[in-house]
Amino acid sequence: MAKAPARRSTKRLKPDEIEAIFATFAAANPEPKGELVASNAFTLLVAVVLSAQATDAGVNKATPALFKLADTPQKMVKLGVEKITDLIKTIGLFRGKAKNVFALSQILIERFDGEVPADREALESLPGVGRKTANVVLNIAFGQPTIAVDTHLFRVSNRTGLAPGKNPLEVELGLLKIVPQHYMLHAHHWLILHGRYICKARKPECYRCPISEWCRFEPKTPPPKNWDGAPV
Numbered sequence: 001m002a003k004a005p006a007r008r009s010t011k012r013l014k015p016d017e018i019e020a021i022f023a024t025f026a027a028a029n030p031e032p033k034g035e036l037v038a039s040n041a042f043t044l045l046v047a048v049v050l051s052a053q054a055t056d057a058g059v060n061k062a063t064p065a066l067f068k069l070a071d072t073p074q075k076m077v078k079l080g081v082e083k084i085t086d087l088i089k090t091i092g093l094f095r096g097k098a099k100n101v102f103a104l105s106q107i108l109i110e111r112f113d114g115e116v117p118a119d120r121e122a123l124e125s126l127p128g129v130g131r132k133t134a135n136v137v138l139n140i141a142f143g144q145p146t147i148a149v150d151t152h153l154f155r156v157s158n159r160t161g162l163a164p165g166k167n168p169l170e171v172e173l174g175l176l177k178i179v180p181q182h183y184m185l186h187a188h189h190w191l192i193l194h195g196r197y198i199c200k201a202r203k204p205e206c207y208r209c210p211i212s213e214w215c216r217f218e219p220k221t222p223p224p225k226n227w228d229g230a231p232v
């Protein structure tokens with residue numbers, strides 16, 4: 001987890017404000033998608049493992065060549081650690097990640113019939129897979145209403161007052177309590193995209209933020225001089 005630049009809001013949002021925030025996200029982007037490219041649960045799992053401390057864009061540059069050769073655990077094991085290492089060498093921490101991808105593929109074959117398990121405990125037993133990765137896989141591959149807290153989501157939850165917390169688990173549990181059930185499946189995508197493109201780490205773009213009227217962060221960032229007032 002990157003260092004949190006966020007101030008924690010002390011004032012929590014009211015239920016009608018929380019509803020309004022997610023209704024705004026839903027109206028703008030009814031079916032939000034993750035940005036990692038994957039064709040099945042296995043390639044998604046591998047992509048998420050590779051994305052630790054790396055950008056989705058960087059992972060997406062390397063994975064087409066990898067997944068062309070290996071889109072199943074069996075093919076990944078056949079590829080071998082050396083070849084996997086070579087194919088992902090543009091991604092940070094690639095040596096350790098290549099070993100994890102190889103080892104988790106072996107375990108999937110040996111213990112899970114070559115399938116990615118739709119179960120948190122089983123997922124977290126795989127090398128390189130922590131709570132956040134398990135949450136992403138459960139949500140995207142299996143449609144479970146989990147919340148995967150990355151650095152963007154952590155920052156947005158704290159700044160807005162949605163779910164202030166000192167660590168990712170606190171924020172995750174806070175969001176699970178306050179996000180209305182009908183928004184839960186997509187909540188983490190909306191919050192991640194919001195943090196990535198508007199509520200940015202160094203300078204949140206409050207002047208073009210669609211949820212600024214409910215957000216507790218102060219002082220809000222004013223528009224730059226050359227801003228033309230175009231809506232998001």
Ligand code: SF4
Pocket residue numbers: 159160198199200204205206207209210211212213215216217220221
């Ligand atoms: S108003 Fe500013 S701080 Fe609040 S969510 Fe929007 S961009 Fe982030």
